Amino acid sequence: MAAAAAAMLGATALGTGALAEEPIKVGELNSYTRMAAFTDPYKKGWELALEEINAAGGVRGRPLEVISRDDDGKPADAVRIAEELVSEDEVVLLWGTFLSNIGLAVADFAAQREVLFVAAEPLSDAVTMEKGNPYTFRLRPSTGMQARMLAEVAAKLPAKRWATVAPNYAYGQDAVAKFKTALTALRPDVEFVGEQWPGLFKIDAAATVRALDAVEPEAIYNVTFGGDLAKFVREGQLRGLFKGRDVVSLLTGEPEYLLPLGAEAPEGWIVTGYPVEDLGDDPNHKPFLEAYQAKWGELPQLGSIVGYVTLKAVAAAIEKAESLETEDLVAAMENLTFDSPVGPVTFRDIDNQATLGAWVGRTALKDGRGVMVDWSYADGADYMASPEEVAATRPAE
Structure with missing residues (x-):
């Protein structure tokens, strides 16, 4: 079934333009079954990008073909699929993934295997820092970058006693560690009194909420x-955990x-997110919004941006590269700058991290649903790890 779906997707890709050359195949994998809420709009985003790329003449005068597979949220499956994409489908590079352990x-x-991998969504800093390698590049701002964005706002709050709650894997561990470092650097008087x-x-939401409330943050x-x-959220509201307390929340x-x-x-939560309903007049964002709505009949979500921009980056690298050999593709990714719905984005060569930023604001209710208000866009370039931190953390190449 997966092979048939990939074949159908490839046929769709080739049908979007009048290109006669053999397609350039790229391999994409993501947790479509496990993380459908994010990966459904993500896929719609990259399908729109694929359509635009091929309608404009493809890359290097050839159509771009995406062979897409579902890793089911399992690292072992993802590695097996990656090998199949490289060995059997003969893709020139890999891109995608969602969860940090899979990335x-x-x-x-x-x-x-010495093959280029463009990580779309995995947020753990380790992807480009502790476990970084010359073949892996990351689009989205890392947990460290977003933690620093949030810490700037959190430092202005009167709160001194903080507690944290995060999933116990690479993304959550990094997010908490980076926030603690960033906030204490700005506010040495704060203390962290509990972790879940x-x-x-x-x-176990009830147990988690009780434990957080018990340390009186x-x-x-x-x-x-x-x-x-x-x-x-539901358990915390039921038990009054958030009453009279500030909440800073990554991704909410x-x-x-x-x-x-x-x-x-x-x-009133301080969050990173995507205030899509307020971006219709943004000159960078408007063309993407209009094209997405015309194709899908709905507003994009954050996943839509990630899928769209990642494939645009992949196409830009292939176009820039001297050849389709891995080393030339990797060289093309280093300091690659390309246009996106939020303006130019660059992949920094010292750590292979992109300068894509995030929107920071507060949550509010509007017509019975959650929205972001009082937001601003934080340019990722302003929140990246320092060259000294990269040199001290990332393995030497």
Whole structure:
């Protein structure tokens, strides 16, 4: 079934333009079954990008073909699929993935097999820092970058006693560590009085809420997402955990996680997210919004941006490269600058991290649903690890 779906997708790609040359094949993998709330709009985003790329003449005068596979949220499956894409489908590069443990597994595969991998969504800093390698590049701002964005706002709050809650895997661990470092650098008087580490998608919300309330924090840093976030929000509101307390929450402003909460969406949380309804007049964003709505009949979500921009980056690298050999593709990715719905984005050569930023604001209720208000766009270039930190953390190449 997966092979048939890939073949159908390839046929669709080739049908979008009158290109006669053999297609350039790129391999994409993601957790479509496990993380459908994010990956459905993500796929719609890259399908729009693919259509635009091929309608404009493809890359290097050839159509671009995406062979897409579902890793089912399992690192072992992702590595197996990556090998099949490279060995059997003969793709020139890999891109995609969502969960950080899967992104790290595919990054390790890319280093061993010496194939370019453009990580779309995995947020763990380790992807480009502790476990970074010359073949792996990352689009989205890392947990460290987003933590620094949030810490700037959190430092202005009166709260001194903080507690944290995060899923117990690479993304959550990085997000908490980076926030602590960033906030204490800005506010040496704060203290962290409690931590909760529920298993990914296995949160016991009642126990977690009770434990957080017991340490009497003045503010909470939350890193849960998806179904875990929904359970945490509902239980926390039921038990009054958030009453009189500031909450800083990574990713909660993303429509994929905010909209399912409906009227239960929290108000006043400081979040990173995507205020899509307010971006219609942005000259960079407007063409993307109009094209997406024309194709899909709905507003994009944050995943839509990630899928769209990642494939645009892949196409730009292929166009820039001297050949389709891996080393030339890697060289093309280093300091690659390309246009996006938020303006130019560059992949920095010292750590292979892109300068894509994030929107930071507060949550509010509007017509019975959660939205972002009082937001601003934080340019990722202003929140990246320093060259000294990269040199001290990233393995030598």
